[in-house]
Amino acid sequence: MELKEKIIKQASEAKGASKKLAHLGSEVKNQALLAMADALEERVEEILQANEQDMEYGRENGLSESLLDRLLLTEARVSKMAQGLREVAQFSDPIGEVLEMKKRPNGLKIGKVQVPLGVIGIIYEARPNVTVDAAGLCLKAGNTVVLRGSSSAINSNKAIVNVISRAAYDAGLPEGSIQLLESTERKAVQVMFELNDYLDVLIPRGGAGLIQAVVNNSTVPVIETGVGNCHTFIDSQADLDKAEQIVINAKTQRTGVCNAMETLLVHEDVAEEFLPAIIEELRERDTLVKGDKKVREIVSDVKEATTEDWATEFLDYILAIKIVSSLDQALEHIDEYSTSHSEAIVTENYTKAHKFLDLVDSAAVYVNASTRFTDGGQFGLGAEIGISTQKLHARGPMGVNQLTTTKFIIFGDGQIRQ
Structure with missing residues (x-):
């Protein structure tokens, strides 16, 4: 199967799963998040072994000390990732929350309710903890996720997704909710830019070059996370x-x-x-x-x-x-x-x-x-999917509530427009 076909297949599976996930109850989602957290700690050695492969590759290829630090996983860091999932599980579920309801002079009751974005694509660099943060936040907000990490963390990301996806599905989430694009080819990112039929939004998380590449080339709507000068x-x-x-x-x-x-x-x-x-x-x-x-x-x-x-x-x-x-x-x-x-x-x-x-x-x-x-955990959001520096939709650390949108709901009693 060609790379583009494989990616479309994964994105299609995520879209199909999103229809089911959007209507799952809070209890099922929370139990899945807790199961994911437990699985991370139970299988930490498997994850650390994979991470060591990435660290060795990074050292051999001259990654800077700061980038190696971003890449490094330890037992303590994996436990922190697990704790982040547990904190997200404790948050109120935003899905289905009625934000406002007003009665019009004609008797119509018009309200606004929070709903999932749908399928969220994440393109990110180096830090394998983003794999867990992104998946946890997206799932809590009723979204499925398509992840594309960097080649420098491919072994870590594969191990993490293998662990958390199995735990999530066994706990009741629909198969296909968590997708990792395992190809390290640049073409994989280009394919994501054009998946308008499958992805509802793309979120880049990384350096200036990555962010601008996504913003300037994607036909999928983008939430721009920021370079931090x-x-x-x-x-x-x-x-x-x-x-x-x-x-x-x-x-x-x-x-x-x-x-x-x-x-x-x-x-x-x-x-x-x-x-x-x-x-x-x-x-x-x-x-x-x-x-x-x-x-x-x-x-x-x-x-x-x-x-x-x-x-x-x-x-x-x-x-x-x-x-x-x-x-x-x-x-x-x-x-x-x-x-x-x-x-x-x-x-x-x-x-x-x-x-x-x-x-x-x-x-x-x-x-x-x-x-x-400036961090989702420090701001009481549990974890974050990135720091948005744009002004549309979301700004600052993006937690669960920022991964939703709204729709209007209207209650009538036979009204017709004159």
Whole structure:
């Protein structure tokens, strides 16, 4: 069977399963999620063995340390994936919830109810935990899912889907609800772009290149998840001890993720006091620091930052630093270079904090906290399918409710339109 035919067959099976899954009760879906979680922990060794194959391949092919960290599975990480499924199982089922109901003057009762999107295609890179998060969230919201991970994680993804799909079907979900495209050919992605008859939406999750390829080439509707060129601004009225902790966490706690800080903006009034110590601490954590002219006047051996650096999502131990003269200049810089993902201000000034919240147009805007919190689990959504940086349908971490749509329901008593 040719690749295109095979993918269409899998997508068709997912579409058929979606008709059944959409009408399953909450109890069946929740039991399936719990069974999937148990299966992950019971068969963890099988998953870790497959992951080690991917890790070995990644090391041999020169994957960076940050990408290897994204790829790595451990017993603790698998347990965390399982816990995410259990948390999703505890959430209220959005399907069938009546969001509003109004009575018109002619007696018609017109309401709006939440329904599944249908079949969701996910194209993602490196992180095998996305396989579990995506499947769990889609199933809870009554959707079937067609997964296409990267070649770097193919063995991990195959093992995970083998484990969770069998558990889900044995618990009562329709066969075909979870589909993994096992082909590592680029053509497989191109085929997904054109599956309008089978996929209701495509969600890319990965770097800028992947996201733009999907947005620019897909005829299937796309929910755009974001590249994370995230900023933190240290105001002249910041608590510098607080600022130090936030900066170190936002940059170094985990570098290869979209909510890590990539650019640090520092008010000139506190730059001479703040920068030498924070740069030294960043370097102790193996971070390459780049700075503008004013930064290098304070710490002379900092590498020069270029215009390209302000626009770059490094996903690595690299940080660009710029000194600004005011909150307005910080806002101008963020407006020019932000990818509308996550931005933070560190300040003790109430007025400035609220101005930052009001004027920064991103999915998540913080006062006195690390951008690393932009995450479905941290936001109380259990898990997430991605961070949407667009404005249509969903924005920010996408949990169960963001994987639904609505339909109107109308109750009449013989009314006809005049």
